[in-house]
Every structure is written in C-alpha cells, then in structure tokens.
Amino acid sequence: MNTQSFGQDLPLPPDPQAAQNIPIPPFVETIAVRLSWASSVAESETYRLLAAPYYHGAVTTENREQLLARFPFMAELDAPAPIADYTIMLVSLWLAIEEMYHRGKLLPDEIMQGLMAKTTTTHDA
Numbered sequence: 001m002n003t004q005s006f007g008q009d010l011p012l013p014p015d016p017q018a019a020q021n022i023p024i025p026p027f028v029e030t031i032a033v034r035l036s037w038a039s040s041v042a043e044s045e046t047y048r049l050l051a052a053p054y055y056h057g058a059v060t061t062e063n064r065e066q067l068l069a070r071f072p073f074m075a076e077l078d079a080p081a082p083i084a085d086y087t088i089m090l091v092s093l094w095l096a097i098e099e100m101y102h103r104g105k106l107l108p109d110e111i112m113q114g115l116m117a118k119t120t121t122t123h124d125a
Contacts, residue, residue: 022054022055023054024051024054025054025087025090027090027091027094028047028050028051028054028090029047030094031050031090031093031094031097032046032047032050033046034094034097034111035050035071035093035097037108038097038108038111038112038115039070039071039108039112040108041070045070046070049063049066049067049070049071050067050090052066053081053083053086054083057083058080058081058082058083058086059077059078059079059080059081059082059083059085059086060079060080061079061080063079064077064078064079064081071115072116072119073112073115073116073118073119074089074093074119075119076089076119077089093115096114096115096118097111097115100114
C-alpha cells in the first residue's frame with residue numbers, strides 16, 4: 001500500500017539560527033502550524049518568520065516588515081518592540097484562532113477574514 005505524507009506528522013525542519021541556542025517558546029510552533037494552514041504559507045517559513053524576533057531579542061523593523069508581508073493582520077505590531085510585547089501578541093493571536101475554531105470557523109478564508117476583522121476592530125477601538 002502506497003501512502004502519501006503531506007508533512008503534517010513531520011517535525012519542522014531546524015531553523016538555521018537555532019544554533020544560537022536561543023529558547024523559542026513551544027507555542028510558536030503551534031501558531032506556525034495554524035497560520036500556515038490559514039494563510040497557505042509553508043510551515044517552515046511561517047515558523048522562521050514568527051521565531052525571528054526571539055533571535056534578535058526584540059521585534060526589529062525588518063521582522064515587522066517580513067511579518068506584515070505575509071500576515072497583514074499583524075499591523076498592530078510595533079518595531080522596535082520588546083520581546084514580551086511580541087509574545088503577548090502571539091498568544092493573543094493563538095487564542096483568537098482557537099476561538100474561531102471553537103465557533104465553527106474552519107476554512108482558511110474564514111480564519112484570515114476573522115483575523116483581519118479583529119485587527120480592524122482593535123484599531124477602531
């Protein structure tokens with residue numbers, strides 16, 4: 001029997017910057033998987049983008065630009081920003097995605113629209 005793997009059970013490839021021994025919170029990988037599915041960006045690329053600020057110890061202007069190019073709903077992210085603020089933003093993003101799943105929004109377009117709507121609501125408040 002020939003089975004085809006789509007990489008869902010495989011660990012993400014090692015990040016080239018991982019040799020720096022910088023601890024990346026484990027939830028970053030979980031968020032990368034969720035965002036990858038919703039945005040059609042490869043998991044390894046999503047993880048690399050989300051983990052980059054941890055290697056710099058803060059969100060740099062370059063980090064922000066790269067994140068916004070793929071994930072426009074992260075517009076509230078400032079640069080430079082402390083890593084603690086970035087971590088809080090990522091956890092909030094993760095919770096927003098999980099909330100949408102629990103409310104029955106399961107299609108990638110629904111998730112992305114929901115994230116964009118939350119960004120718009122945040123900026124209007």
